[in-house]
Amino acid sequence: MKPRSSLVLAGLATLPFAAVLVAWLGIFNVAASTGHWPITNWFLHFAMRSSVRTYAFGITVPDLRKTGLLQPAAAHFDTGCAFCHGAPGMVPSPAALAMLPPPPYLVHKVGEWTDAQLFRIIRHGVRYTGMPAWPALERTDEIWGMVAFLRRLPSLDAEGYRRLVEEPSVRDRPSAFDAAIARCARCHGRDGIGRDEAVPVIAGQSSAYLIGSLRAYVEGKRPSGMMEVALSQTDASILDMLARYYAGQPLPAKPVGADPVSAARGREIAEQGLPGKSVPACLGCHGGSRKNPAYPKIVGQKRAYLEAQLRLFAESRRGGTDYAHIMTKVAGKLSEKDIEDVATYLTSIK
Structure with missing residues (x-):
């Protein structure tokens, strides 16, 4: 028995060195694109939920109807959170959805947490995810304002959400179309000629082709991380306007010389x-x-x-x-x- 016990102990003693060797060799795949093993995914979520539940125990929840800061919390959410978590009328960015684990769409997930648990997550963030801690941990009033907003979030439609997060005069200037054109112009130019040799000439294309392509990007039928992210920030109702705009731009005047x-x-x-x-x-x-x-x-x-x-x-x-x-x-x-x-x-x- 003694020799066997010695072998077991020796084996256990070598495990840390074996783990370091595996890490040094780079065998373990840390790529987010591969996802987790099902058991790893289950364990991480189990550990996260258990931790939040334990640390939220004993947190005194104020009357959320009297917390104040609901509108500033909404504006903060739109600026700093909606990119990853989505919002009414706004799907999460494809770049955020490619994270591991992908951020949850909060409109559907808020109800799974208690007020105290939401407070805990917002204040301290979550390790091994993209969820950061609140920038000013001492401002618990701001955090409770965010909890109050999240409780209201599932009941908002797209228009109600925009009214809450933006002052009307700001929404009217610039228009959603102007903002979308400005985003398109970063790569395609306002003339549709394209600012790089790998960017297509979309000026003068038929509006039927352009709207079909835009919808293919939105629906994931035509893969492009760049286009999917850009269009995730664009209201679907103006895609036809964008297509007509670029279809109406003139084609380049001169062809390029060739061998x-x-x-x-x-x-x-x-x-x-x-x-x-x-x-x-x-x-x-x-x-x-x-x-x-x-x-x-x-x-x-x-x-x-x-x-x-x-x-x-x-x-x-x-x-x-x-x-x-x-x-x-x-x-x-x-x-x-x-x-x-x-x-x-x-x-x-x-």
Whole structure:
């Protein structure tokens, strides 16, 4: 028995060193994208809820109807919390939802906690999450104001929420549309030409294609962390206005010069396709006045953007409108040289 006991003790003694070795080797995957094991997820939530319940015990809850600061608490929530937790008429940011664990949508989750537990969470935050402690721990009056607001949150509709968090004159200046255009212009410019070679020309695209693309981003059918985050801050009711605005902008005046050999081969693909690969002519669908308005204009588009989108289609990583599946099949038959040549040609013509 004694030798066996010694072996057990020796084994236990080596465990800390083994753990350090595993950590040093980098074997343990800390990526948020992989999620937790189910048992890990259960244990972390179990530990969190148990901790909040224990530390909230004994907290005296004031009359929330008399706490005051409800409106400032609402404004603070809109500024510092809604990005992660959402609000009436506002879904959480896709960037926040990609956190591990993702922040809960509080409109639906507030009722799972007591007032004392909410106070505890707001005041001290939660470790191993993105939930911070209250910036001024001594301002318990502010924290109780936030608790009072959270209790009211589930009963608010989008308009009621906006009335509470914003003064009317501020809401009227600038308009939601102007604010949305300002966000779009950061990458696309107000002219829709795009401020980077990888950003598409959206000026002059049909409004049908643009609204279809915007909705695909919103619904997660066309993946893009950048576009999803930008649109999460945009009222869905103005997406049509944004599409019409950019559809009405003029196209670039001059095409870009191109390598003549590459452009010549690209022209064959664009106009005749690749019959041996069952690839149809690009301009059969994307050119001419009879094309489906839900198809984008690709003549005069940027080369870097066209190449990137064709590669995404070929790798089945590009969604979009209801016709995106057609391009997935077509692009999958193109070689890298095919993609470069056809993009070169389409960029060089008007």
